[in-house]
Amino acid sequence: EAQVTQNPRYLITVTGKKLTVTCSQNMNHEYMSWYRQDPGLGLRQIYYSMNVEVTDKGDVPEGYKVSRKEKRNFPLILESPSPNQTSLYFCASSLFQGAGTDTQYFGPGTRLTVL
């Protein structure tokens, strides 16, 4: 089954403790992206990747890192999480470099709480 998977689905952590949220897709998609969803703000893009070893900042990249060493994986790294990073995170992927005719597929989400 074609899908985007994220792990963990739920995570509670403390300020300053490094964490990684994994994202994997099995559709051989070139484009991958991370979003955060906050009430009243919709989804905002954190980082995106157009292919292996090609990443760039989205609208809200501060406090996050990403890497794209393999085409299928796009982990999101929080080196020193803070409470304002408490949010619902979504990974998404699409086949081409985000052309308008291309559909983005979303993972199930990771709910992160930073105490």
Added chain:
Amino acid sequence: AQSVTQLDSQVPVFEEAPVELRCNYSSSVSVYLFWYVQYPNQGLQLLLKYLSGSTLVKGINGFEAEFNKSQTSFHLRKPSVHISDTAEYFCAVKAGGTSYGKLTFGQGTILTVHP
């Protein structure tokens, strides 16, 4: 840069009633428009998209949307809703050309269908 405004944060309706969820956008270039649905505790699923051509777009689950360029709107409609349509709905816009897939989302509209 583009932006999206969803005019209603919450829309309560009774089952079998019609519904319209409103979306306005702004952009200095041509755009592609999308509606996504998020059921409770799930990721986002594409409902429909407007890329070009006919301004009336039909999607899944009986939803449709109309692109109005002069009013920069892309309202979502369904003639008769079901309890199962209860979800949060997001309007999104992507600039035409080499935008590398960046989707700009609205704030979301929570549709609650009452029996």
